Amino acid sequence: MWKRIPEQIRHLVVPIVALVIIYFVARHFLVPPTFGLWGHYRAASVVQNAELPLKYAGSEACADCHSEIASTKKGGYHRGVACEICHGAAYTHTQDQEKQKPQIPRTRANCLLCHEYQPSRPTGFPQVVSESHNPLKLCTACHQPHDPRPPHPPKGCDACHATIQRTIAVSRHGDLVCTTCHEVPNNHRLSPRGNMAKKPQTREACGKCHAQDASASKEIPRVDMASHGGKYLCWECHYPHMPGAR
Amino acid sequence: MKRDRPGKGLDTSRREFCKTILLGTMSLAVPGSILAATEKKGLSDWYGTKYEPAKHLYAMGIKVDRCIGCGRCVDACKKENNVPDYPFFFRTWVERYIETEDGQTIVDSPNGGKDGFKTLPSDKKVFKTFFVPKICNQCEKPPCVQVCPVGATYRTEDGVVLVDSQYCIGCRYCIQACPYGMRFIRPETKTAEKCTFCYHRIVKGLLPACVEACPTQARVFGDLKSKASPIIQFMRFNKTFVLKPGLNTEPKVYYADIDREVR
Amino acid sequence: MNAEIARLYETLKLVVGFIYPNEIELHWNLLIVIYPYITGLVAGAFILASLVKVFKVKEVQATYRLALLTALSFLIVAPLPLVAHLGHPERGFEMFMTPSPSSAMAMFGFVYVWYLMAVLLLEIWFDYRKDFMVLAEQEKGYKRLVYKVLSLFTKDNSPAALSFDKKAVYAITVVGIPSAFLLHGYVGFIFGSIKANPWWSSVLMPIVFLFSAIVSGIALVLLIYMVAVLVRGEEPDMACIDKLASFLFYMMIVDFSLEFLDFVHRIYQSEESIQILGQMISERLFTSLIVIQLILGMIIPLVAIALVKMFKWPAEIRRLSYFIVALLVQFGIFSTRWNVVIGGQLFSKSFRGLTAYKMAVGGVEGLLVSLGFLVLPFVILYVLIRWLPPWEKEHAPSVPNR
Numbered sequence: 001m002w003k004r005i006p007e008q009i010r011h012l013v014v015p016i017v018a019l020v021i022i023y024f025v026a027r028h029f030l031v032p033p034t035f036g037l038w039g040h041y042r043a044a045s046v047v048q049n050a051e052l053p054l055k056y057a058g059s060e061a062c063a064d065c066h067s068e069i070a071s072t073k074k075g076g077y078h079r080g081v082a083c084e085i086c087h088g089a090a091y092t093h094t095q096d097q098e099k100q101k102p103q104i105p106r107t108r109a110n111c112l113l114c115h116e117y118q119p120s121r122p123t124g125f126p127q128v129v130s131e132s133h134n135p136l137k138l139c140t141a142c143h144q145p146h147d148p149r150p151p152h153p154p155k156g157c158d159a160c161h162a163t164i165q166r167t168i169a170v171s172r173h174g175d176l177v178c179t180t181c182h183e184v185p186n187n188h189r190l191s192p193r194g195n196m197a198k199k200p201q202t203r204e205a206c207g208k209c210h211a212q213d214a215s216a217s218k219e220i221p222r223v224d225m226a227s228h229g230g231k232y233l234c235w236e237c238h239y240p241h242m243p244g245a246r
Numbered sequence: 247m248k249r250d251r252p253g254k255g256l257d258t259s260r261r262e263f264c265k266t267i268l269l270g271t272m273s274l275a276v277p278g279s280i281l282a283a284t285e286k287k288g289l290s291d292w293y294g295t296k297y298e299p300a301k302h303l304y305a306m307g308i309k310v311d312r313c314i315g316c317g318r319c320v321d322a323c324k325k326e327n328n329v330p331d332y333p334f335f336f337r338t339w340v341e342r343y344i345e346t347e348d349g350q351t352i353v354d355s356p357n358g359g360k361d362g363f364k365t366l367p368s369d370k371k372v373f374k375t376f377f378v379p380k381i382c383n384q385c386e387k388p389p390c391v392q393v394c395p396v397g398a399t400y401r402t403e404d405g406v407v408l409v410d411s412q413y414c415i416g417c418r419y420c421i422q423a424c425p426y427g428m429r430f431i432r433p434e435t436k437t438a439e440k441c442t443f444c445y446h447r448i449v450k451g452l453l454p455a456c457v458e459a460c461p462t463q464a465r466v467f468g469d470l471k472s473k474a475s476p477i478i479q480f481m482r483f484n485k486t487f488v489l490k491p492g493l494n495t496e497p498k499v500y501y502a503d504i505d506r507e508v509r
Numbered sequence: 510m511n512a513e514i515a516r517l518y519e520t521l522k523l524v525v526g527f528i529y530p531n532e533i534e535l536h537w538n539l540l541i542v543i544y545p546y547i548t549g550l551v552a553g554a555f556i557l558a559s560l561v562k563v564f565k566v567k568e569v570q571a572t573y574r575l576a577l578l579t580a581l582s583f584l585i586v587a588p589l590p591l592v593a594h595l596g597h598p599e600r601g602f603e604m605f606m607t608p609s610p611s612s613a614m615a616m617f618g619f620v621y622v623w624y625l626m627a628v629l630l631l632e633i634w635f636d637y638r639k640d641f642m643v644l645a646e647q648e649k650g651y652k653r654l655v656y657k658v659l660s661l662f663t664k665d666n667s668p669a670a671l672s673f674d675k676k677a678v679y680a681i682t683v684v685g686i687p688s689a690f691l692l693h694g695y696v697g698f699i700f701g702s703i704k705a706n707p708w709w710s711s712v713l714m715p716i717v718f719l720f721s722a723i724v725s726g727i728a729l730v731l732l733i734y735m736v737a738v739l740v741r742g743e744e745p746d747m748a749c750i751d752k753l754a755s756f757l758f759y760m761m762i763v764d765f766s767l768e769f770l771d772f773v774h775r776i777y778q779s780e781e782s783i784q785i786l787g788q789m790i791s792e793r794l795f796t797s798l799i800v801i802q803l804i805l806g807m808i809i810p811l812v813a814i815a816l817v818k819m820f821k822w823p824a825e826i827r828r829l830s831y832f833i834v835a836l837l838v839q840f841g842i843f844s845t846r847w848n849v850v851i852g853g854q855l856f857s858k859s860f861r862g863l864t865a866y867k868m869a870v871g872g873v874e875g876l877l878v879s880l881g882f883l884v885l886p887f888v889i890l891y892v893l894i895r896w897l898p899p900w901e902k903e904h905a906p907s908v909p910n911r
Contacts, residue, residue, distance in 0.1 A: 006673050008638065011661040012631075019626075023605070030606045032413070040609055041400035045410035052446040055326045056455050081461040085318050089325050113362045114316045114461060120342050120363065120375040121314045125462075334517045334533045341527075353527035353861055380529075389705060395615035396603040415603055416596015418536040419614050425705035427529030427858050431536070433513060436596030493704055509859050 055089040058082075062090070069146055076147035077126075086110060086145065111139040117162045124192075127162050153189040160192065168241040181205060181240065199235065206234040297449050299403035303470040304443055304498070306457070307480035308379055311503040312464035315340055315377035320360040322459035326444060333357045335430045337441040338381040338456050343507055346370040351507045378508050379465060381456065382407065382428040382441035383489060383497030390420035390429060390440075399438065405470075405498055406445055411437045425490050443467075470498075516867060525792070526862025535854050535866050539879045540590040545696045545718065546846040547587045547886065552693035552719070553726010554580040555629070555685060560756070562682040568752035574636065574899030575737065576730045581629050582889035588621060590882050593873055613699045624692045628685040634661075635677040637897055642666055655896075693722040700849060707782035708789075708853040713771045720764040725842035727757045728835040733890070735832055741900075747824050754831050757838070758814045765807055785860040793855050793863055797844045806841010810834040 002010070034043040062083040063070035073079055084090055087102040105111075108130060117127040134142070142151040150159070157178045158165035168174060178184070178197075185195040200206065203225060209216040211225045223229075229237065323338045324331055333356075340359030344352040344366060354367050359377075366372070388407050391399050398414040401407050414437035421429045421438060432439045444454035448467075452458070457467040468477030480486075484502035490509065501508070520533055558576035560566040592598045608615035641660035645653055694715035700706075701714025731753045738745045775783065790798055817830050851866050869875040 006670065007663050007665040008635070008661075008670070008673065008677070011663050012634075015661070016626075026602075027606055030602065035397070035607055038403070039400055040397040040607070042397075042410050042413055045400075045413065046402055046408065048410075048412070049408050049442060049445045050449045052327075054447065054450075054452070056322060056447075056452075056458050058452050058458055078461075080463050082458050084322075085459050085461055089322070113318070114314055116362075118315065118363060119366065119372060120344070120377055122311055122376075125314055332514055332517070333521070333530060334514075336530045339530050351861075353859070355527070355530055358530045389703075392611045393613065393703075395609055395612040395617075396600075397607050397609050398603075413600070413603065414597070415600040417594075417614065418596075419612070419699075421531075421536050422854075423703055423705055425858055427532050430531040430534065431596060433511070509861070 054091040056084050057089075057091040057094040059084070061094045072146045076149070078146065078148055106138065106140070108139055111143075111145075119163050119166070121163070123163050124160055126160050128159070129162070164241050171242045171244060173240060173243060200233070203229070203234055206240075210234075301471060302404040304384070304405050304448060305468065305470050305477050306381065306384075306443070306454075306499045307466035307468075307477055307484070307486070307502065308381075308499060309464050309466070309480075309484070309502045310376060310378055310505070310508075312462045313340065313377040313379055314462055314464075315342060315359060315363045316461065317359040317362045318459040318461060319379060319456035319465065320358045322455040323441075324360065326447075326455035327442070329439075330433060335432070335439075337428075337439070338379065341378045341380060341508075342375065343378060343505065344368060344370075344375040345373045345505075345507060347373045349373075376505065378501075378504070379456075380426070380428075381499055382443075383426055383495065383499045384441075384443060386496035386498060387494060389423040389425065389493075389495060393419045393423040395419065399440075402445075404449075406443045406448075407440070408442055408445060409438050409440060411435055411439070414438050425493050425495065516869070520865055520867055523865035523867075524862060526857070527859060528857035528862040528864050529859055532857050533864055535851070535864065537850055537854060538594070538866065538874050539868060539876065540594040540874055540882075542843075542847050542850045543879050543882055544587065544590045545693075545700075545850070546725070546843050547583050547590070547882070548696050549693055549718065549722030549725050549842065549846070550729050550886075551580045551584045551587060551624075551726070552689040552722040553724065553728075554583070554730050555689045555726070556723050557727050557730050557753075557756070559682045559686050559689075562679055563686065566752065568746075568748045569756075571746050571749045572730050572734050572753065574897075575734060575894075576726075577629070577633050577636070578893045578897060578899055579730055579733060579886075579890060580726075581633060582886040582893055584621075584625055584629060585889055586882055586886045589885075590879070593878065593882075613695075613702050617695060617699065620692055620695050624688050628681060628688045632678055632681040632685060633897070634659075635674045635681065638663060638674055639666065639671060640897070690719055694719045700853065703853075705858060706853050707780065708786060708856070709849070711771060713767060713774075714849075717764070717767050717771060720760060720767055721842050721845050723760045724757065724764050724838060727753060727760060728838040728842075731757065731831060731835045732839070735828065735835075737894075745828065747827075750828065750831060754814055754817070754827075754834070757835070758811070758818070761807065761811055761814075761838070765811065782856075782860050785856045785863070789852065789856045789863055793865070794848055794852050798848045798852070802841050802844040802848055805837050806844055810837050810841070 032042050032044070035041065037043040038046070059070075059082045066083075069083075073081075084102075086105055090100065090102045092100040093102050112128075112130050115127055117129045121127060139145075143149070154160065156165075161178075168176070181200050183198040185197070187195040188197055204211075207225050208214060209220050210223055212222050214220075214222070234240070317340055320336065320339055323329060323336075327337060329335055329337055336358040338358075339355055340363075341353055341355045342359070342363050344354075346352065346368065348370065350370065352368050352370075356363065363377075366375070384401075384405060384407050386401075386405070388399075388401055391401055391407060394400075395417060396413060396415055398410045399407065399420055400410070411432075416431065416436045416438070418431060418438070421431070424440075429438050429440045431437065444452070444456075447454060453467050457465045466476045466480045468475035468480070470477060472478070480502070481500065484500075486500040486502050487504050488497040488500060517533055520535075524533065554576045557569070558573050558580065561570050561573040592601050595601055604615055604618045608618065638660055641656050642664065645656035645660060648656060697715030697718030700709040700718075701711050703709045731750070734753075735745065735750070775786070813830050813834050817827050822830070854864075855866065856863050871877060
């Protein structure tokens with residue numbers, strides 16, 4: 001039977017079979033032991049990923065010992081700011097207090113990472129222009145970082161609403177004070193979120209200057225309040241902080 | 247949002263079918279002795295802990311309106327995960343978008359935002375501007391896992407895409423396949439690397455380093471399989487969006503208050 | 510700071526617009542450009558060889574064995590740049606041990622082995638078996654042993670056995686054509702299946718790869734044949750050369766149409782990425798895409814062959830034109846590979862900016878190593894021709910009967 005197969009085929013079968021056997025033997029020894037256990041990967045790799053060392057301990061770990069500071073922070077504006085954001089990764093410290101002392105940042109730059117004025121930051125987030133905001137003082141001289149209330153209520157609106165302040169300053173409304181249009185409750189400067197300032201709720205608020213019969217300066221553009229704009233409030237189409245913008 | 251909560255869609259039967267075919271083929275190809283050897287290693291009960299991957303499914307929410315561009319997340323990520331401190335290797339980064347009055351969109355991310363952002367890169371009049379944090383989307387259908395030729399990157403049962411740096415051959419196909427530019431080659435090891443949602447932290451109940459380090463809670467992390475999880479609250483109270491939904495990667499990082507210009 | 514990082518800082522200066530921070534490093538470089546180029550030459554040369562056996566194109570019989578040996582020498586080199594560019598070449602075997610069933614790249618190893626073992630080596634073996642036996646008789650010493658091993662110690666030279674060889678060659682060629690299509694179409698699929706990359710992601714990619722492969726393969730065999738004839742001082746077979754040029758022309762028409770279709774399709778669909786791709790072509794790929802690939806590598810050769818055929822110029826001028834055309838085509842197809850591989854990584858997946866490719870000269874990923882990989886197949890081909898003479902006249906000695 002074997003002899004009836006052409007010689008070429010018989011002589012070819014040997015190396016081919018050898019190759020296939022070598023392949024399966026190699027496979028037996030070279031595929032890692034946990035490969036394919038949970039999927040098409042080395043199960044041991046999941047464990048290796050899970051066992052990597054920690055660097056950040058997490059705020060809860062800090063509160064275990066520093067309960068006083070934790071309770072101070074709890075009521076303040078920095079309640080959501082984890083300890084290690086300013087004091088640095090401190091897992092080693094939680095394991096051995098002697099081995100690592102967390103940093104205490106004493107520069108203005110550290111606070112300014114979050115609080116320097118930047119137009120891209122969400123409006124209402126407290127920001128300062130560091131060049132003009134007590135340039136020679138440390139932030140901590142006036143603000144207690146674990147409960148950072150302003151030392152006195154902010155004088156102007158720009159302490160928090162810097163983006164708007166900068167926008168309106170170069171606009172045609174630059175001479176107006178905020179309270180011309182916004183009704184601001186007394187306590188807004190002390191507790192802003194609980195006492196929100198209001199936007200004008202009537203068309204007449206703008207009409208005081210822009211209606212045909214308004215007594216304001218003649219250079220101010222006028223509109224026919226009856227026909228212009230219909231049901232919309234003025235600021236629903238015009239941006240009052242930059243009325244010239246598109 | 248195509249699908250807010252995890253679950254099997256209509257394609258289940260097709261997926262099951264493929265799985266059966268593949269497993270069938272693989273069982274022919276993988277010698278039985280290998281499977282037996284793994285049982286002995288005791289890996290089936292997750293390295294001696296009570297952690298059960300199947301009971302979790304991790305996801306992240308990002309509230310764009312809250313990001314102040316301080317870059318603490320990028321900094322924390324680099325420290326926690328030993329990411330090489332050069333401006334070419336990031337597991338997470340922050341982008342700054344500036345839409346100008348003449349309709350242009352300028353984007354930048356100097357050093358991934360790690361050192362914070364300084365003055366605007368353009369003198370043009372600003373229409374609006376904001377920050378957007380980026381991180382691996384931990385896709386439910388990850389293209390990077392699909393293309394890996396050797397099984398050195400994979401999606402765990404709890405929904406995190408990981409890399410096996412001891413098995414990665416460094417072919418970089420996964421980097422080409424990721425639509426979000428989330429992967430890089432670590433120069434010392436010459437293997438692929440990416441965000442792991444800080445897998446070594448989350449399996450111990452800690453938050454990922456970037457979430458821990460976010461001072462404004464712009465990043466929310468949680469377990470989609472737990473009823474009382476910050477991520478569930480986030481999904482409930484926000485209208486969310488994912489990046490590049492047209493590619494059908496089904497990301498597990500959800501964005502709220504995002505802008506049309508973000509890609 | 511090492512050189513690699515320094516190079517990234519240099520590249521950082523060339524970035525235009527915004528790219529994702531991890532995208533500065535260009536991951537698939539020159540080595541991955543020459544990989545599909547070489548694979549394409551293999552597929553093209555083999556398909557040319559199959560013209561003789563399956564489609565009975567008598568004119569190109571003279572190039573049959575040459576085409577097979579060319580295909581083999583390039584196929585041996587094809588995986589080397591791939592392995593060289595791996596971060597961990599020593600782990601490359603994992604591709605065979607635990608291939609991921611979902612990965613386009615993992616299957617390449619098997620397609621490659623199939624093509625090398627089951628198609629090329631087998632076909633060459635059956636085609637050369639008689640020669641091996643004859644040469645084993647003629648030669649002495651270690652050469653005799655080598656030929657004996659090459660013939661796998663077969664001795665049967667009966668007419669029945671020799672006709673079995675012929676049948677086997679035919680059968681293998683029939684299987685080989687789809688295999689060659691598979692090999693290179695498959696390389697196209699590795700790129701075409703990446704949905705994240707709009708420059709690559711296209712169903713046409715495997716087909717465009719295939720036809721450009723055939724074009725480059727025919728042009729290469731044409732070049733090698735003309736050089737070989739010159740070196741050996743023989744009278745060139747003009748019918749063969751003309752026929753090759755005709756096939757080159759037809760294949761280039763198909764290739765050109767497919768690429769044009771791809772181009773029109775992209776412009777017409779005008780998807781999200783169209784603006785950045787346009788910017789990339791004008792700012793980064795103008796020379797390699799418009800000048801080299803399109804004008805020098807496609808339009809000029811097409812016009813030249815058409816002119817030569819129309820005006821029936823004398824043989825010398827025809828030969829010279831074909832030679833220049835075949836050279837230009839090589840540059841053109843190499844540029845095609847460059848534009849696919851490098852081009853696909855020059856734009857950001859944010860579609861907002863471009864990075865740049867700074868080619869290194871030294872090092873594994875540098876120009877010199879790549880040039881080495883391009884020269885190596887010719888060295889192998891020289892050795893192969895020495896040991897397995899493909900020339901008609903020499904391989905027709907009578908087989909001594911036993």
